[in-house]
Amino acid sequence: MSDTSHGTGGLSYDKTKRQWPNELNVFGALILIIVIFEILGAIFMGQSLLFDSKDRFDSIFNEQRLRIIIIQVAIVGIIALGVTQVIITAGIDLSSGSVLGATAMIAMSFAQISIVNGDPNPKAIFGPAFLDLPVIVPILVGLGCGIIAGIVNGMLVAYSRIPPFIATLGMMLFARGIAQWWSSGKPVSFPTESYAMIGRGMMPVIIFLSLAVLFHLIMNYTVYGKHTYAIGSNEAAARMSGINVPRHLVLVYAIAGMLAGLSAVILTSKNLTAQSGMGLSYELDAIAMAVIGGVSLFGGRGSIIGTVIGAVIIGVITSGFTFLRLGAYYQEMVLGGIIVGAVALDQWQQKRVASKA
Amino acid sequence: MKKFILAAGLTALLSTTAMAQQIGVSVARFDDNGLTVMRNGMTDHAATLPGVELQMEDATDDVAKQLDQINNFIASGVDAIIVNAVDTNATEAMSQAAASAGVPLVYVNRQPVNMDTLPEGQAFVASNEIESGTLAAFRMCQDLRAQGKSGGARAYMLMGQLSNQAAVQRSKDFEDVIGMDMCNFITLIDKQTAEWSRDKAQDLMTNWISSGEPFDAVFGNNDEMAIGAIQAMKAAGISMDDVVVGGVDATADALVSMKAGDMDVTVFQDLAGQGAGSINTALKLAKGETVDKQVFIPFKLVTPETLDAFMQ
Numbered sequence: 001m002s003d004t005s006h007g008t009g010g011l012s013y014d015k016t017k018r019q020w021p022n023e024l025n026v027f028g029a030l031i032l033i034i035v036i037f038e039i040l041g042a043i044f045m046g047q048s049l050l051f052d053s054k055d056r057f058d059s060i061f062n063e064q065r066l067r068i069i070i071i072q073v074a075i076v077g078i079i080a081l082g083v084t085q086v087i088i089t090a091g092i093d094l095s096s097g098s099v100l101g102a103t104a105m106i107a108m109s110f111a112q113i114s115i116v117n118g119d120p121n122p123k124a125i126f127g128p129a130f131l132d133l134p135v136i137v138p139i140l141v142g143l144g145c146g147i148i149a150g151i152v153n154g155m156l157v158a159y160s161r162i163p164p165f166i167a168t169l170g171m172m173l174f175a176r177g178i179a180q181w182w183s184s185g186k187p188v189s190f191p192t193e194s195y196a197m198i199g200r201g202m203m204p205v206i207i208f209l210s211l212a213v214l215f216h217l218i219m220n221y222t223v224y225g226k227h228t229y230a231i232g233s234n235e236a237a238a239r240m241s242g243i244n245v246p247r248h249l250v251l252v253y254a255i256a257g258m259l260a261g262l263s264a265v266i267l268t269s270k271n272l273t274a275q276s277g278m279g280l281s282y283e284l285d286a287i288a289m290a291v292i293g294g295v296s297l298f299g300g301r302g303s304i305i306g307t308v309i310g311a312v313i314i315g316v317i318t319s320g321f322t323f324l325r326l327g328a329y330y331q332e333m334v335l336g337g338i339i340v341g342a343v344a345l346d347q348w349q350q351k352r353v354a355s356k357a
Numbered sequence: 358m359k360k361f362i363l364a365a366g367l368t369a370l371l372s373t374t375a376m377a378q379q380i381g382v383s384v385a386r387f388d389d390n391g392l393t394v395m396r397n398g399m400t401d402h403a404a405t406l407p408g409v410e411l412q413m414e415d416a417t418d419d420v421a422k423q424l425d426q427i428n429n430f431i432a433s434g435v436d437a438i439i440v441n442a443v444d445t446n447a448t449e450a451m452s453q454a455a456a457s458a459g460v461p462l463v464y465v466n467r468q469p470v471n472m473d474t475l476p477e478g479q480a481f482v483a484s485n486e487i488e489s490g491t492l493a494a495f496r497m498c499q500d501l502r503a504q505g506k507s508g509g510a511r512a513y514m515l516m517g518q519l520s521n522q523a524a525v526q527r528s529k530d531f532e533d534v535i536g537m538d539m540c541n542f543i544t545l546i547d548k549q550t551a552e553w554s555r556d557k558a559q560d561l562m563t564n565w566i567s568s569g570e571p572f573d574a575v576f577g578n579n580d581e582m583a584i585g586a587i588q589a590m591k592a593a594g595i596s597m598d599d600v601v602v603g604g605v606d607a608t609a610d611a612l613v614s615m616k617a618g619d620m621d622v623t624v625f626q627d628l629a630g631q632g633a634g635s636i637n638t639a640l641k642l643a644k645g646e647t648v649d650k651q652v653f654i655p656f657k658l659v660t661p662e663t664l665d666a667f668m669q
């Protein structure tokens with residue numbers, strides 16, 4: 001495979017038509033946003049967003065803020081890695097937030113500890129036989145729940161030909177129902193110490209970035225990746241060139257489901273609780289990360305690197321708003337504007353490149 | 358003779374029925390945790406009152422079904438009706454139905470939209486939402502004073518969804534308290550929404566910590582957000598002895614956190630008390646006594662000293 005092929009479904013692109021990879025544009029946007037926050041910070045707060053302006057750290061950076069920028073997007077970012085692959089096949093996954101909610105409740109029920117501060121666990125879901133289980137049990141349960149939900153999504157999309165939007169909308173409602181039914185809305189809390197390790201400190205970031213590297217390699221250097229781009233670029237052509245499209249779609253949705261399940265495990269571990277409302281609208285946050293990162297909702301175009309940068313952009317904006325103490329009411333308005341603006345800019349860029357050809 | 362015994366028996370039966378107080382209760386939904394506590398509060402309280410019988414119905418979150426239940430109560434001649442409204446905007450029809458039949462009606466827990474125009478013989482029993490935030494904030498103010506910080510203390514506030522009445526009210530209560538002479542040594546550094554969520558609160562608190570501003574207190578509109586803030590502070594190595602953290606709800610997780618010495622203040626909404634209070638109010642109305650249109654069941658402050666009473 002040649003190094004010029006990524007992002008366009010295995011076809012090499014004409015260098016005269018595109019000057020640099022799309023990811024560079026996204027990265028440029030990230031730098032621009034950081035610069036804007038630095039300028040506003042210098043004017044209004046007398047502080048720096050990313051740099052250590054108060055001499056609190058050994059390095060020149062505000063390490064705490066660098067960490068939280070990534071931590072706060074890592075869990076949704078893991079979902080976004082799967083959603084990116086789904087969108088590249090020209091599909092969509094609206095169920096990931098709800099699948100996370102359902103998986104959180106179910107997996108956490110297998111991670112509970114028997115004694116809390118010397119008292120029996122007030123939130124125990126099952127009998128004593130299910131308390132203090134080894135950490136591998138809730139992890140496997142979590143991944144399993146996600147994979148099952150993903151396979152159902154994939155089968156609906158691939159074999160019954162229900163549009164992905166509808167199929168995963170159905171799963172979104174169904175899984176949220178499961179999440180609420182599981183313990184009739186009661187939270188599930190107090191996990192074992194080993195379970196609590198999974199999401200502690202920088203662990204979500206390490207897992208997110210490792211998976212990002214893994215899926216970047218998979219998408220660019222394996223048959224799986226080539227087929228995913230091929231299906232999204234032109235499904236009919238992909239089918240005629242011998243790709244088993246339905247089977248591949250099931251695999252893609254199953255991976256997306258598994259990543260949602262994994263996020264549930266990390267999120268419940270980070271928070272030491274599972275709640276039926278967890279993951280609400282995470283699917284939209286994940287889609288936003290992918291879209292900001294240059295993944296096209298029409299399929300066939302986009303990359304894992306783009307999505308990771310998209311996630312970091314959301315992280316910088318979130319921290320930047322808090323840093324500027326922007327009123328809570330305005331944050332969502334500005335964020336909405338930024339998402340639409342990013343895609344509009346990307347579209348304009350695409351058109352310009354295309355018209356140059 | 359047989360006839361006489363039968364007649365006597367019937368009379369006795371009728372008279373006991375007449376003596377007993379029948380109260381019809383329609384609860385929005387049986388599978389809601391909070392409402393279940395309230396419902397059990399009603400049943401337990403009724404069991405201690407001789408001659409009071411409850412007929413409890415589940416409205417399964419269906420507005421039309423709830424109105425049918427109320428009309429059925431009226432048709433079967435209950436002495437009073439208690440309604441925990443499915444939709445507080447749909448209470449006008451219920452009030453009219455009960456008023457025209459002359460049956461006393463008590464709304465519980467959820468405030469009816471026609472609160473200001475409630476007919477004679479109707480009342481609303483609940484906790485006064487203003488109390489919850491105020492109780493927590495005032496106690497936090499006292500704690501800060503006790504720590505010798507009355508020269509100046511700085512606080513962050515985590516708010517619930519901005520569209521939510523309780524979030525707006527509790528935030529306002531906190532700001533009102535720190536505007537009082539006794540507590541105006543507290544300055545609010547920043548307030549942001551974490552949407553009632555522990556996870557969002559954890560991230561928001563870490564963002565605040567990363568700005569390096571010193572602070573002495575964190576108030577969460579609910580316990581979940583307060584716990585999220587505690588987890589963030591602990592992860593950043595801040596000693597929980599130096600920061601006063603308050604929340605609202607007295608959830609099981611919050612009580613455990615308080616027992617561990619992390620959470621300092623929370624507030625308990627006495628739902629069982631609301632249930633019992635609604636029955637007392639209904640009985641008074643059935644006897645023709647006048648009651649206040651709004652009957653308030655007080656919130657209860659939970660602190661490390663009073664904690665044990667709230668842990669089961």
